[in-house]
Amino acid sequence: MSRPDFDLSVYLVTDTDQCGGADGVVETVRQAVDGGATLVQLRDHHLGDDDFVVLGRRLVDVLAGAGVPLLIDDRVHLVETIGAAGAHVGQSDTDVATARRIIGPDRLLGLSAQSPEHVRAAIAAGEDIVDYLGVGALHATGTKPEADDLGLRRLAEVIKVSPWPVCAIGGVKADDAADLARIHCDGMSVVSAICGQPDPRQAAADLLAAWTVATGRS
Ligand SMILES: Cc1ncc(COP(=O)(O)OP(=O)(O)O)c(N)n1
Numbered sequence: 001m002s003r004p005d006f007d008l009s010v011y012l013v014t015d016t017d018q019c020g021g022a023d024g025v026v027e028t029v030r031q032a033v034d035g036g037a038t039l040v041q042l043r044d045h046h047l048g049d050d051d052f053v054v055l056g057r058r059l060v061d062v063l064a065g066a067g068v069p070l071l072i073d074d075r076v077h078l079v080e081t082i083g084a085a086g087a088h089v090g091q092s093d094t095d096v097a098t099a100r101r102i103i104g105p106d107r108l109l110g111l112s113a114q115s116p117e118h119v120r121a122a123i124a125a126g127e128d129i130v131d132y133l134g135v136g137a138l139h140a141t142g143t144k145p146e147a148d149d150l151g152l153r154r155l156a157e158v159i160k161v162s163p164w165p166v167c168a169i170g171g172v173k174a175d176d177a178a179d180l181a182r183i184h185c186d187g188m189s190v191v192s193a194i195c196g197q198p199d200p201r202q203a204a205a206d207l208l209a210a211w212t213v214a215t216g217r218s
């Protein structure tokens with residue numbers, strides 16, 4: 001088993017509408033990685049599979065030189081076709097054991113978890129199956145209005161029982177870095193803090209700077 005290295009510090013999850021369309025996604029990713037985004041996920045619930053593959057392949061090309069892995073949201077059956085480094089699945093998506101079977105042993109698999117029970121169920125499936133958890137929403141967010149806002153306390157409860165690194169998602173902004181670092185969170189996953197910002201490069205740089213200060217890493 002040899003999975004790509006990954007860094008959850010500033011994890012950009014794309015939103016095609018917020019980026020102003022597919023070309024905007026490509027440009028946003030290009031600038032965000034230039035600013036310091038460490039991981040990227042293509043997330044689009046509206047595109048058909050064919051268009052999703054075209055966009056995914058464009059992102060793989062953009063990211064190739066930067067050494068930043070691309071994951072895709074939900075559509076585990078397209079990981080290989082796109083040439084993505086892995087996928088992210090939620091509690092209502094393909095279960096993690098099936099997802100792992102489909103993507104194979106050498107790609108990354110992220111899982112959304114909102115509670116310690118979700119973590120325990122994932123551990124029962126096998127610790128080697130999942131690589132990281134995405135936990136949220138930290139704050140209520142217009143990007144995913146149906147997501148419960150867990151707040152820091154419930155996020156910390158998930159982190160305490162997780163054998164995997166955890167990134168927070170949902171309304172995450174640079175201002176959250178100190179709180180997240182304090183509860184030993186491993187990164188900040190963001191949509192609107194980068195997508196649709198007037199300067200995605202600067203937005204990513206600001207997030208990375210806040211994270212670097214908060215974690216004391218350089
Ligand atoms: C890093 C990260 N964390 C959580 C999610 C949410 O995934 P999911 O619960 O499957 O919801 P959708 O994104 O599919 O609406 C994520 N995508 N990425």
Ligand SMILES: Cc1ncsc1CCOP(=O)(O)O
Pocket residue numbers: 013136137138140141142143144147169170171172189190191192193
């Ligand atoms: C995909 C997802 N899962 C939980 S909240 C969320 C959306 C995060 O978007 P934003 O960073 O704009 O709040």
Ligand SMILES: [Mg+2]
Pocket residue numbers: 073074088089090093
């Ligand atoms: Mg999902």
